[in-house]
Amino acid sequence: MKFKILIALAMISTASYANFIPCCADYDGDGLLDPAVYHQDKGCWEILLSSRGYSTRLIQYGLVGAIPIVGDFDKDGLVDFACVIPDAGIWAILLSSTDDVVMFSFGNDEW
Ligand SMILES: [Ca+2]
Ligand SMILES: [Ca+2]
Numbered sequence: 001m002k003f004k005i006l007i008a009l010a011m012i013s014t015a016s017y018a019n020f021i022p023c024c025a026d027y028d029g030d031g032l033l034d035p036a037v038y039h040q041d042k043g044c045w046e047i048l049l050s051s052r053g054y055s056t057r058l059i060q061y062g063l064v065g066a067i068p069i070v071g072d073f074d075k076d077g078l079v080d081f082a083c084v085i086p087d088a089g090i091w092a093i094l095l096s097s098t099d100d101v102v103m104f105s106f107g108n109d110e111w
Pocket of ligand 1: 026027032034
């Protein structure tokens with residue numbers, strides 16, 4: 001058991017985690033929280049889905065440098081992927097109910 005823990009710690013210490021943001025939510029809608037990170041250097045999401053034995057799922061949605069947001073914006077019971085482009089104040093939400101992307105400007109210095 002100690003051997004397995006040491007191997008896991010060695011893997012953690014050698015990996016680069018400088019460009020990820022944790023963004024856990026229930027992505028598969030089974031009522032259990034799914035560990036997830038947004039890779040800011042790649043503009044993609046990496047999720048460990050509880051309904052699939054915490055296997056990894058990659059979602060390519062977002063832009064390099066964007067800030068990830070999670071929430072159920074269309075109230076269909078499933079998490080919607082969203083990103084904010086901080087320099088432009090642009091929000092882009094991928095609605096789970098329709099797969100449409102809704103974009104709007106909010107939070108910039110225009111007001
Ligand atoms: Ca889940
Ligand atoms: Ca939704």
